[in-house]
Amino acid sequence: MMTFVLVIGAGQAGLATGCHLRRSSLDFLIVDSACHVGNSWRKRYESLTLFTPRQFSALPGLPLVGNRELYATREEFADYLQTYATRCGLPVRLNSRVVRLARIGGNAFEATLQNGKRLQATHVVVATGGFQKSVVPPISAKFDAEVVQLNAETYRNIHQIPGGRALVVGDGASGRDIAVELSSRGPTALAAGKPRRLFPERVLGKSVWWWLSKSGVLKAPPNSTMGQFLRRSDAFPDRDRSIGSLTRKNIAIMPRLVDAAGDKAIFSDGSSIPVAAVIWAVGYVDDSSWLGVPEATAADGSFLHTEGVSPVHGLFFVGKPWQRNRTSALIMGVGDDARLIVQRIAAEGSGQTARG
Known part of the structure; x- marks a missing residue:
């Protein structure tokens, strides 16, 4: 079976993954349960704005227009995701909720959709985000x-x-x-x-996110001293x-x-x-009820992975909190994480060793 990648979720994580897959030679499809790209944002509370400024709230290859120092609304960002999918020419199949994902044979997966249709793939990227349930x-x-x-x-x-x-x-x-x-x-x-x-919104006239990005703090791995401090705070x-x-x-x-x-x-x-x-408003947990691959989840139902790589061969994640660092669940970080996962998939397909 030729390499074919199924991406589950057409939010920022799924679209960033799609961008890097488009730049590769891999065949892929993105599926999402919603009727429009960006609906996960439109369903949240009406006054929601991003808490990263526009300059740190864009996906690879397409800036988020508007005052770069201020914050996009939920509707604005949902529209941006729709535009991103169109501009990048991403194959997105909407109204396609995955109700079951299972292994078939030794090296493939089969996804069953809510309408009964089935899709087969050699690799699956779960990009359902960190705010599921x-x-x-x-x-x-x-x-x-x-x-x-x-x-x-x-x-x-x-x-x-x-x-x-x-x-x-x-x-x-x-x-x-x-x-x-x-x-x-x-x-x-x-x-x-x-x-x-809480940290100040601006320091010496610049967004605190600018300082955190320039200092490298946001790239600290989760088990590093700085990463552990950021997670605790x-x-x-x-x-x-x-x-x-x-x-x-x-x-x-x-x-x-x-x-x-x-x-x-x-x-x-x-x-x-x-x-x-x-x-x-006490947090979220993974919804893994649809994942029929027992080795991919812990006893509490949370997804198992190391930097987005599942212990199940061919299964990956993008957009999980602290997947690689503080930015992994933020818009500013999903592009880098998606790039590394796509590199890994491409290397597996060619029999090479993935490089970071």
Whole structure:
């Protein structure tokens, strides 16, 4: 069987992979469950903007137009992905959800689509991203049915939220953004977790991302001293999202949520407050329910890989958090990761040794 690559996912990771595959001599196809390229961005909360400026938010070969120091909206970036797929002439098959991927024979894969059609490939790149399935803790079941519960995937805007206090659980970038938006409609609380470090948006007139990129910090491997520090701190830019700023916006900062009863949210210091709505923004996990290759996943269902290379021959990943460094799950990093994975696939197809 001649080398044929199936890329699952037409977000930034899948399209970056497609760009490098297009530059190679390899045959490939990109499949995605959505009806339009970029829909994964359009489905997120309406006020979302990227937290990297436009100059650091482009894929290989096509700049993101607009003020390079400012931040693209979700709609703008979704449109950019659509344009990218068209400009690069990428073979994208939409409305094609993969419901099962299995090994056939010794050196091939078969993907079963939701419509029953099947595709065979010698190599598969899973580019479904790092934000697949929102975590909703078991505590959620202890709230009354009258308490509206959403997560970072299902929350769109303030009009979904009834009167009364809204509680956002999780103080990452998305949680803080959503809390600020909700504070414009009424009482809002934010349940924080571990102390979180924010870095300044600009240093000496330049984006902090410029400094981080120039210093090489962003390229630190995950197991290096710097990489371990960055992973522990999980920092993001302070765009008027510090605890002090949130407090000035009348957002009540609460400790960790540990329990619930009826409409009461109960916190680690023993305090409690009544809530009308809860928005869960506590992170994501891999959705590997469709992957029928047991050796490719850990006991908890997470994907197994080393720098994007699965222990299963012919299976690869692009766009996973900390796949190679801090930029791997960011738009600025998927191009480099995709290039290395495509080099590896091309080398396997020719019988050569891949080079970094």
